[in-house]
Amino acid sequence: MITRLSKVLLVSVILFSCEPNLVDDPIPIVNFDDIVVNLSFPDFINKLNTVGGYKDVSNLGGGVRGIILYRLSATIFLAYEKNCSYTPNEACATVEVDGSGLFMIDPCCKSSFNLSNGLPTGGPAWRPLRQYRTQLNGNVLTITDEIID
Numbered sequence: 548m549i550t551r552l553s554k555v556l557l558v559s560v561i562l563f564s565c566e567p568n569l570v571d572d573p574i575p576i577v578n579f580d581d582i583v584v585n586l587s588f589p590d591f592i593n594k595l596n597t598v599g600g601y602k603d604v605s606n607l608g609g610g611v612r613g614i615i616l617y618r619l620s621a622t623i624f625l626a627y628e629k630n631c632s633y634t635p636n637e638a639c640a641t642v643e644v645d646g647s648g649l650f651m652i653d654p655c656c657k658s659s660f661n662l663s664n665g666l667p668t669g670g671p672a673w674r675p676l677r678q679y680r681t682q683l684n685g686n687v688l689t690i691t692d693e694i695i696d
């Protein structure tokens with residue numbers, strides 16, 4: 548027999564769990580000035596000089612919750628919005644690179660994302676992370692607020 552308390556608990560779990568919700572809010576749109584990164588500066592050279600390297604550049608501004616840069620190839624850098632693509636308006640909906648360095652994760656609800664394309668790989672998120680356009684000119688990388696996903 549289901550008690551009243553069990554029913555209340557069941558309804559709470561259904562309402563408040565981070566399950567896929569296909570009518571989810573979109574990530575807010577923000578405009579920001581170009582972010583210019585000199586890849587030869589010590590801050591960046593250690594993290595981004597090899598393919599597969601990454602760095603959280605949120606301290607430079609930009610994005611809704613900041614940006615993670617990922618080096619996909621010698622000439623291609625991906626700039627990921629850190630606002631989680633699932634329930635992005637939640638206070639905690641912010642992704643970071645996992646301690647393993649192998650994927651990105653929203654520690655709040657545990658959605659994980661592929662570093663090389665931003666696609667969700669686990670948890671409730673069903674949309675990829677937003678990406679902003681990047682342009683490489685010699686050693687200077689520019690991140691713009693143009694959305695490319």
Ligand code: FES
Binds near residue numbers: 637639640671
């Ligand atoms: S806020 Fe729940 S998965 Fe990101």
